[in-house]
Amino acid sequence: MIPWLDPRLPPRFPSPRLALAEPNGLLAAGGSLAPSWLLEAYRQGIFPWFSEGQPILWWSPAPRLVLEPQRLRVRRSLRKVLRHRGFVTTLDADFPSVIANCARLRPEGTWITPEMIDAYIRLHALGHAHSVETWHEGRLVGGLYGVALGGVFFGESMFHLESDASKVALVRLCAECRARGITLIDCQMSTPHLRSLGAEEISREEFLAQLARLVPERPTPQRWQSELPAVALAEGIFSREPLP
8 A cells, every 4th residue: 555645735755765666666646746746756756657547646666767967878870960960959948849749749658647747837937847959940859858956857758759859859958967067867767778878777775865965955946048059069068989
């Protein structure tokens, strides 16, 4: 059995250390998607994930997949894309379209329900949720979104309408994180694709210890707004040599 959280009360979650092993990370149900609940959840390494028709389910899986921005693997083929495909990246230029595309482009079904979309748009309006957009010839072709608290970016989802467009958004995210002093990107669940880009699994204990160090009790809202041609991302932002 998992605890039921009363949405009428202030947000209070059980310790992530009490999450179930199967299904991996399930911690609690109920509560609310109000900004105060979401911010408190992320601060503790917890995130909502549920399908339409289910109650709100809260998760903290172990191990946790994370990416240090400076360790992103920018292979030679991706550098060619950055230099020659004509992509342009922006920050917080069209958050609603990014999250809508992330929800729509999943034929297996999505946890990004209309309720979730509304909740993260509210969090974006408050300056805590952010999007990275990839554009080609004026058309939105890829992007990602997540929540930034202190020194951590909690990634939620990404999409692409053209090949490599989501990877370009991830390169821009890592560059922005480095510029802003964000030292950890939470990728939540482990996938071969993200591991191939440099993400690594760490224990729940290590992840929670990093959050305690990097996330303040009252995170400061921020505005991420700027435009950058993708070719600029290939020119000296990453010190590592391109991989073959």
